Amino acid sequence: MTLVVYGKGGVGKSTMCAHLAMCFAREGRKVLLLGCDPKADTSLRLLGGKRPPTIVDMVTGLKGYRFQELAVRSRPGLDILETGGPQPGQGCGGRSVATLCQYLEEHARELSGYDTLIFDVLGDLVCGGFVAPLRFGFGRDVYIVSSEETASLFAANNIVRVAAEPYLQGVSVGGIIFNLRQNDARREVLEAFAARLGVPIAAVMLRDPAILDAEEDGVTVFDHKPGKRAAGRFAALAASIAARRGAVPGAKVRPMSSEEFQSFVRENRVSRPGPVCAGKKRNRA
Numbered sequence: 001m002t003l004v005v006y007g008k009g010g011v012g013k014s015t016m017c018a019h020l021a022m023c024f025a026r027e028g029r030k031v032l033l034l035g036c037d038p039k040a041d042t043s044l045r046l047l048g049g050k051r052p053p054t055i056v057d058m059v060t061g062l063k064g065y066r067f068q069e070l071a072v073r074s075r076p077g078l079d080i081l082e083t084g085g086p087q088p089g090q091g092c093g094g095r096s097v098a099t100l101c102q103y104l105e106e107h108a109r110e111l112s113g114y115d116t117l118i119f120d121v122l123g124d125l126v127c128g129g130f131v132a133p134l135r136f137g138f139g140r141d142v143y144i145v146s147s148e149e150t151a152s153l154f155a156a157n158n159i160v161r162v163a164a165e166p167y168l169q170g171v172s173v174g175g176i177i178f179n180l181r182q183n184d185a186r187r188e189v190l191e192a193f194a195a196r197l198g199v200p201i202a203a204v205m206l207r208d209p210a211i212l213d214a215e216e217d218g219v220t221v222f223d224h225k226p227g228k229r230a231a232g233r234f235a236a237l238a239a240s241i242a243a244r245r246g247a248v249p250g251a252k253v254r255p256m257s258s259e260e261f262q263s264f265v266r267e268n269r270v271s272r273p274g275p276v277c278a279g280k281k282r283n284r285a
């Protein structure tokens with residue numbers, strides 16, 4: 001199983017990827033989590049906040065790391081490989097992702113030791129490098145992380161647009177994971193959005209302070225007592241993804257043009273908040 005996870009910056013991609021990777025590893029799968037972001041932030045919750053060496057360190061430093069040194073073990077059954085990236089203001093992050101894919105192609109034997117790959121990819125698909133995991137044929141199932149906010153939905157629509165490109169034959173959209181900013185966001189808008197694009201909703205994940213707390217301790221909610229409820233939600237998401245319920249071939253999704261997206265936002269009043277029930281606090285998970 002290979003998941004390629006996209007979404008707007010800061011929407012919760014690395015949070016989802018790290019927790020899904022944990023879920024799959026706990027079930028006995030052999031997971032390789034691939035951070036495809038110059039910030040190399042995928043591993044933060046899985047290595048106690050330590051930064052592992054990256055593919056870009058290897059290429060630029062010519063240090064000749066071996067695969068085993070780059071794919072750092074988080075726990076039994078879960079290794080993490082970070083791509084890294086150029087210094088801010090220099091080079092191209094997307095190109096680093098293409099370098100990662102080349103590296104993976106050259107290490108097919110080591111890769112065959114894993115049964116589950118998860119790519120955590122920066123959402124800027126304007127740069128072709130970020131499509132590399134799909135172009136190289138590593139990933140088939142695209143998952144999109146989005147909040148209920150307009151800018152995030154805009155990025156989600158763009159990702160669906162890429163998945164529909166004929167040159168990416170064989171790619172499917174596994175679903176949208178709505179990771180809410182506000183737990184009282186209007187669900188009917190999210191449902192209308194997914195239905196308009198013709199993609200399933202993989203899950204609606206609640207904002208939960210335990211996730212942030214765990215992150216500050218450099219762990220996932222599975223190793224954090226107050227995170228018990230969030231852990232249950234991640235486990236349910238992992239089970240639904242493993243069952244691959246409702247994945248839609250790229251040829252069948254229906255991305256919106258920019259004008260259609262704008263009409264959708266206007267007609268659905270996307271930024272209007274949901275009703276806050278009297279006496280209830282927002283974002284109680």
Ligand SMILES: Nc1ncnc2c1ncn2[C@@H]1O[C@H](COP(=O)(O)OP(=O)(O)OP(=O)(O)O)[C@@H](O)[C@H]1O
Pocket residue numbers: 007008009010011012013014015016037039041122123179180205206207208209210211212215
């Ligand atoms: N459901 C949630 N509840 C509470 N906090 C969350 C939730 N999801 C994500 N966060 C927090 O939001 C912040 C951003 O999440 P994350 O780093 O996963 O986003 P990202 O999409 O990977 O960002 P980037 O594009 O910068 O890599 C983190 O501090 C994370 O702990």
Ligand SMILES: [Mg+2]
Pocket residue numbers: 013014015037041042120
């Ligand atoms: Mg991230």
